[in-house]
Amino acid sequence: MRAWDMKPPEMRASGMMKYAHGGHVAALLMLLTAGLAVPWVVPELLGPLSRLWLFVVLALSWNLLGGQAGYPSLGDIAFPVIGMQVAVMVQAELHEPAMVPGAVAAGGSEALSMPDMVRTFAGLAPGVLAGGVMAALVAIVAGGILLRLPRQHFAVATAALAVAVVGMGAGWPFDSGGNDAPVLPMAAGGPWLLYWWSFLLAALALVFLAWLHASRFRLALVAIRDDEDKAEAAGQFVLRNKVAAWAIAAFFTGMAGAVHAPLAGSTSADMAAFNGLEVGVWMILMVLAGGRGSFWGPVAGAIALFILWELMRLWAPQLQLLLAGVMLVMTAAFLPQGLAGWWRQRFLHLSAVAGACGRGGVMACRHAGVDSDADADTDADADALAGVDHVVAAGSGWREARHV
Amino acid sequence: MHALQLLQQRPDLVIQLVLDGLWAGGVLAPVALGMWLVWRVLRIISLHQGEMVMLGGFIAWLGTQAGLHPVLGVLLAAMVLFFLGRGVHRLLLQRLDGADVSSVLLVSFGLSITLQQLMLVLFGAEARMVDGEMGVSLWLDGSIVVPQAQVLAFVMSLGICAGVWVLLHKSHAGRVVLVVVRKEPAGDAMPVRGQPAESPGALVHALNAALCGAAGALLVMGWFVHPYMGLVHTLQAAAVMMIAGAGGLPVLLPVALGVGIADAFAGFLPGGGWQPVLPLLLLMTALLARWGIRRRRRAGLRGRADAATWMARVQ
Incomplete structure (x- = not known):
């Protein structure tokens, strides 16, 4: 059966049309309008609000592979680091004179003249783009190897990837952990500019990922989570879909890292990449608390946990990550579908996982007890199905299904 | 490649690195064995492995601060961690028996962060070591340094691994575990004679935790522990486990030693840049x-x- 044959009629409308029914477009527009208005209402919160938008980008990106496809990556923090490093290098190439060696850090005293500010702002654009593209390329290469693994092995390998990238980043010439690394004079000049950068990035991510969430690509990802072997046997390019999801996530997170570097006024791989693995942890927690696999869950989780994050930073910075760890354990153990699942159960009287798994999903929900993560090397079922793959693919009606 | 030239000129340095690596690999072996057991029996990759090692190290350190002999510290750490692992299974992992793999994995990941930060808050970030007041052997006119505490810890580590392996094969509970280990995943639906109704999860988790705790106590004997050491330890153990595959201890042990040696060389070669x-x-x-x-x-x-x-x- 084909993916869209299983869809209930109200979901057959493609693309954004689906959201027109549920008021999702309205919610999206309201969020973006709020983002446009808020810097004029509370201009003193520009810095935190910029970070909030970046958090939303991170959460939504992680949700793509970690939530919808069920491949939890523990090392997605590698991509912001890569994005930041590439962006700083590109900016340094393009705007050498605007770099002040080791002088202006975050909140530095040196105010920039207007032309300087415009120039650095313009210099950020190719940098951010290059950072995102490079992160996506790394995801494609690494994903081509790592995403062949069962999901637990993948999670461990991504943690190793993050350790490798952050470790290598410490020896990088632009790292502001070093002594005379040049620092971008952005933080001194333009919190407004950085807010608009973060907001632009978040708006792009929100609109694009909302579109993707309503597309058949998400169904393909949900099918991977539900039962990867069956999805493969049904003729889908499972590996290609996973790599694509990871690359999209890496593109957005890489750009977020590139914007965050001037925001924090630091280019240290350890620190600016959101304190080593720390934001890597919060990023997962945001999605988990919000609700894996849904669209608004991660956004809500990002906003809620961002507030908590900032409060903890003020009151008890040393307990920040401890709280994250405890919350991660508690959420994963006692509320695995997050706030979205709770909402769905409490107010919509639906199964907690129904929406997260996609009502139009190809396979039964994995909570129904399907364990597609059985041993990789000896799973006879998978091997037998792989043999069937060619037969299936040869059938006439299946060709379309392969392009889901 | 300045470091390579140095290695060519000084063969004693190579020997020193190999010895350091052997020691590190020997202490890694119990961790990898525990991880292997949990993976084979429960199909879970334990991500808080390194943090349990760290915890064991701190317990042994606290024990020696209170006047306990380091060797007894190993026993203490193993015992405390045994019950801790059991508790973690009972409280958290047991209720996730039928849940999806990601949830279990994320619980384990959260545990690793929690333990790391807890120890950081309680004890601070500095490295702790135990002075067992054991001497240092000097070989080849003092160009090779071998602390006797490391030799003792290495031998004890291998002994613990071998002991657990024998226990697994000889005791009833151990055989029950091994039945599950040997069961091919393709035969999941088929009941195996003598297999208990539920998987021996509590025992395996407790055994794994005890192995990690012992490894941490051995580590603190010859080296040091600090709260941030967990992740790299977990990754190394995972590498050992994945390279070794289904073979069990006879394959795990040489692989662990090899990984230890590789790590020692990676730390030495170009400025330590390869270690991460x-x-x-x-x-x-x-x-x-x-x-x-x-x-x-x-x-x-x-x-x-x-x-x-x-x-x-x-x-």
């Missing part, structure tokens, strides 16, 4: 090797499944 990358390289090597094996098997299976080929063979 090493777990990734090892994992990728292991996984590519497994992938190759899988492809070959898959090809074999397809051949067998092909009815025409089979008929041709029969005739």
Whole structure:
């Protein structure tokens, strides 16, 4: 059966049309309008609000592979680091004179003249783009190897990837952990500019990922989570879909890292990449608390946990990550579908996982007890199905299904 | 490659690095064995492995601060961690028995962060070591330094691994565990005679935690522990486990020693820059090797499944 044959009629409308029914477009527009208005209402919160938008980008990106496809990556923090490093290098190439060696850090005293500010702002654009593209390329290469693994092995390998990238980043010439690394004079000049950068990035991510969430690509990802072997046997390019999801996530997170570097006024791989693995942890927690696999869950989780994050930073910075760890354990153990699942159960009287798994999903929900993560090397079922793959693919009606 | 030239000129340095690596690998072996058990029996990759090692190290350190002999500290750490592992299973992991793999994995990941931060808050970030007041052996006119505490810890570590392995094969509870280990995943639906109704999760988790605790106590004898050491330890143990595959201790042990030696060299070669990358390289090597094996098997299976080929063979 084909993916869209299983869809209930109200979901057959493609693309954004689906959201027109549920008021999702309205919610999206309201969020973006709020983002446009808020810097004029509370201009003193520009810095935190910029970070909030970046958090939303991170959460939504992680949700793509970690939530919808069920491949939890523990090392997605590698991509912001890569994005930041590439962006700083590109900016340094393009705007050498605007770099002040080791002088202006975050909140530095040196105010920039207007032309300087415009120039650095313009210099950020190719940098951010290059950072995102490079992160996506790394995801494609690494994903081509790592995403062949069962999901637990993948999670461990991504943690190793993050350790490798952050470790290598410490020896990088632009790292502001070093002594005379040049620092971008952005933080001194333009919190407004950085807010608009973060907001632009978040708006792009929100609109694009909302579109993707309503597309058949998400169904393909949900099918991977539900039962990867069956999805493969049904003729889908499972590996290609996973790599694509990871690359999209890496593109957005890489750009977020590139914007965050001037925001924090630091280019240290350890620190600016959101304190080593720390934001890597919060990023997962945001999605988990919000609700894996849904669209608004991660956004809500990002906003809620961002507030908590900032409060903890003020009151008890040393307990920040401890709280994250405890919350991660508690959420994963006692509320695995997050706030979205709770909402769905409490107010919509639906199964907690129904929406997260996609009502139009190809396979039964994995909570129904399907364990597609059985041993990789000896799973006879998978091997037998792989043999069937060619037969299936040869059938006439299946060709379309392969392009889901 | 300045470091390589140095190694060529000073063969004693090579020997020193190999010895350091052997020691590190020897202490890694129990961790990898515990991880292997949990993976084979419960199909969970334990991500808080390194943090349990760290915890064991701190417990042994506290024990010696209170006047306990370091060797007894190993016992203490193993015992405390045994019950802790059991508790973690009872409280958290047991209720996730039928849940999806990601939830279990994320609980384990959260545990690793929690333990790391807890120890950081309680004890601070500095490294702790135990002075067992044991001497240092100097070989080759003092160019090779071998602390006797490391020799003792190495021997004890191998002894613990061997002991657990023998116990697994000889005791009733151990055999019950091994039945599950040997059960091929393809035969999941088939009941195995003598297998208990529920998987021996509590025992395996407790045993794993005890192995980690002992390893941490041994580590603090010859080296040091600090709250941030967990992740790299977990990754190294995972690399060992994945390279070793289904073979059990006879394969795990040499692989662990090899990984230890590789780590020692990676730390020495170009300015230590390769050390953070090493777990990734090892994992990728292991996984590519497994992938190759899988492809070959898959090809074999397809051949067998092909009815025409089979008929041709029969005739």
